[in-house]
Amino acid sequence: MTAKHYTSLLGVLLVIVGGMCPMLRVPILGNWNYWEIDTVLATIVYTLCAIALLASVTRKQGLLRWCGWSLLLMLVLTLTAVYFKANDYFSFIPMKKLAAAAARMIKFQWLGWGLMFAGAFIVIVFSRKYKAPFQTLR
Structure with a gap:
């Protein structure tokens, strides 16, 4: 395996480790990781990570690139869904200012999100x- 295959493996491992880090701080319930935010999205992302690990080991560059873009798409989808859900979570409270204050209590933990996005970009x-720069033509 070449250095870029090992770097791809490092990127996939960053996505996996980032998913286990705290991603949300909910006041009474504590820190939530990716699995506690949504199990269906977490299952999809971890399945894509397993496919990417397999593609990196078997040197399937096209499948690895597809997994990387799919991981990035799922992370963007999850981040926007969590943002809108956190702002809408307390909509049952009839007073708007109290509902907005309660929604501001939910804090994002950016270490987990950053590791996952960095891994997907890697x-x-x-x-x-990549072609070798001084490859001779046959």
């Missing part, structure tokens, strides 16, 4: 095919 960048 997978995308290092899954490109």
Whole structure:
């Protein structure tokens, strides 16, 4: 395996580790990781990570690139869904200012999100095919 395959493996491992880090701080319930935010999205992301690990080991650059873009798409989808859900979570409270104050109590923990996005970007960048600069033509 070459250095870019190892770097792709590092990117996938960053996504996995980032998903286990705290991503949300809910006041009474504590810190939530990716699995506690939504189990269906977490299952999809971890399945994509398993496919990306397999693609990196078997040197399937196209599949690895597809997994990287799919991971990035799922992370953006999850981040927007969590943002809108956190702002809408207390909509049952009839007073708007109290509902907005309660929604501001939910805090994002950016270490987990950052690791996951960095890992997805690393997978995308290092899954490109590179030609050797001084390769001779046959």
